[in-house]
Amino acid sequence: MGTDERIRDMHILLVDDSTYNLALFETMLMDDGYTRISTALNATSAYDLLARHDDIALVVLDIIMPDIDGLEACRYIKSQAPLQDIPILIATAKTDLETLQSAFDLGASDYVRKPLVNSIELLARVRNLLNTQLELQLRRQGEEQLRKLNQELEERVQAEVEKNRQKDQVMLHQARLAEMGEMIGYIAHQWRQPLNVVGLLCQEHYDHYCNGELSRDIMESGTTKILDQLEFMSQTIDDFRDFFRPDKSKSRFSIRHAIETTLSLVGAAMEKNNIRVQVQCDATPEVEGYPKEYAQVLLNIINNARDAIIDNRVADPRIHIRVYTDHGKAVVSIHDNGGGIPDEIIEKMYYPYFSTKQEGHGTGLGLYMSKMIIERNMGGKIWARNRDGGAEFFVEMP
Ligand SMILES: Nc1ncnc2c1ncn2[C@@H]1O[C@H](COP(=O)(O)OP(=O)(O)OP(=O)(O)O)[C@@H](O)[C@H]1O
Ligand SMILES: [Mg+2]
Numbered sequence: 001m002g003t004d005e006r007i008r009d010m011h012i013l014l015v016d017d018s019t020y021n022l023a024l025f026e027t028m029l030m031d032d033g034y035t036r037i038s039t040a041l042n043a044t045s046a047y048d049l050l051a052r053h054d055d056i057a058l059v060v061l062d063i064i065m066p067d068i069d070g071l072e073a074c075r076y077i078k079s080q081a082p083l084q085d086i087p088i089l090i091a092t093a094k095t096d097l098e099t100l101q102s103a104f105d106l107g108a109s110d111y112v113r114k115p116l117v118n119s120i121e122l123l124a125r126v127r128n129l130l131n132t133q134l135e136l137q138l139r140r141q142g143e144e145q146l147r148k149l150n151q152e153l154e155e156r157v158q159a160e161v162e163k164n165r166q167k168d169q170v171m172l173h174q175a176r177l178a179e180m181g182e183m184i185g186y187i188a189h190q191w192r193q194p195l196n197v198v199g200l201l202c203q204e205h206y207d208h209y210c211n212g213e214l215s216r217d218i219m220e221s222g223t224t225k226i227l228d229q230l231e232f233m234s235q236t237i238d239d240f241r242d243f244f245r246p247d248k249s250k251s252r253f254s255i256r257h258a259i260e261t262t263l264s265l266v267g268a269a270m271e272k273n274n275i276r277v278q279v280q281c282d283a284t285p286e287v288e289g290y291p292k293e294y295a296q297v298l299l300n301i302i303n304n305a306r307d308a309i310i311d312n313r314v315a316d317p318r319i320h321i322r323v324y325t326d327h328g329k330a331v332v333s334i335h336d337n338g339g340g341i342p343d344e345i346i347e348k349m350y351y352p353y354f355s356t357k358q359e360g361h362g363t364g365l366g367l368y369m370s371k372m373i374i375e376r377n378m379g380g381k382i383w384a385r386n387r388d389g390g391a392e393f394f395v396e397m398p
Helices: 003-008 019-031 043-052 070-077 098-107 118-212 216-243 255-272 292-309 366-377
Strands: 011-015 037-040 058-063 087-091 110-113 251-254 276-281 286-289 316-324 329-336 382-385 390-397
Touching: 003 118, 011 019, 011 043, 011 087, 019 037, 019 098, 019 329, 037 043, 043 058, 043 070, 058 098, 058 118, 070 087, 070 098, 087 098, 087 118, 087 292, 110 118, 118 216, 118 255, 118 292, 118 366, 216 255, 216 292, 251 255, 251 292, 251 390, 255 316, 255 329, 286 292, 292 316, 292 390, 366 382
Parallel strands: 011 037, 011 058, 058 087, 087 110, 276 316
Antiparallel strands: 251 286, 316 329, 329 390, 382 390
């Protein structure tokens, strides 16, 4: 619809106490193409029409009317929030300037004089006011659309943020579960030996008893041995629990100590798989960060090495850990002989949920979490390469 058509389609309210005037105005407007015209013979019915139609775009208002005059009606319209912006065209026989001034002071936009000699003046002013009104409406619509768009965008961003937060939460949870699964596996390894010992001691006691040899000495030494084993088993649980409890704040820690902590937990499992773990310390650097998280990263990498070694049924399995400094940075390299990382996944292996392991054997979060911990939380770097029939991971700390 063109501007002219739109203007001709706008709703005009004519208010005059003379039916003759109303008819005259209406005819002039209709002759010019206006189609939507309402009329009111007094202010009260004008208010009523304004209340019922929210699309009135112009009020042509007579000044001299019984009961409520035009000035009063003008004041009323301009005081009502939803009506305020409707332009008012004063149509008045009064030519005294004072009245006109009052009308403008009250917010009227323009005026025409009665009696109308011809339609030119009326049509020009009506058109002008409606045109301004149309522009205002279009601008408002534009602003409203923009506001809605902005709001939608904001809501979408909010929703995305929330979704990501939940995803992080889920991932953390999965990683924790996987860690717990690992933890139980390690505890099982650590416990196998002491459980055997306790079993043997019980058997021994029983045999002594059957042979009538169960002396107080045997009883005491056996019980002490059993309690020692139980103490060791209980300590294992504490160690693991402690290991998987995250640090609350950064602290200074020794890299060597972190390696020792990790190995003290996984040593038994490595031994069981005949994996020789060697540690070579060319330096003994200390760094600033979260020691337990750091040790977990080493654990993730060592576990991956172990898995690769077991998968490839390596004959003489080895993991070589080296600590050194490079340009003031503390580096740990972990080199296995498990066959190496296929070229096509060397970039992808850090993606969350990327795993080449059998269903149920890997969450694919190990390296992702490790990268997050080292690079995002501690400002370090993790990378890997293949060398001598195995993978070599580097963990660098500032
Ligand atoms: N030392 C390695 N040798 C060969 N491939 C490796 C090695 N370390 C990692 N990868 C590859 O990278 C993939 C991703 O490792 P990541 O630790 O992120 O997950 P995962 O070990 O599969 O599962 P989990 O969440 O249980 O650690 C592995 O599935 C494996 O294909
Ligand atoms: Mg892993």
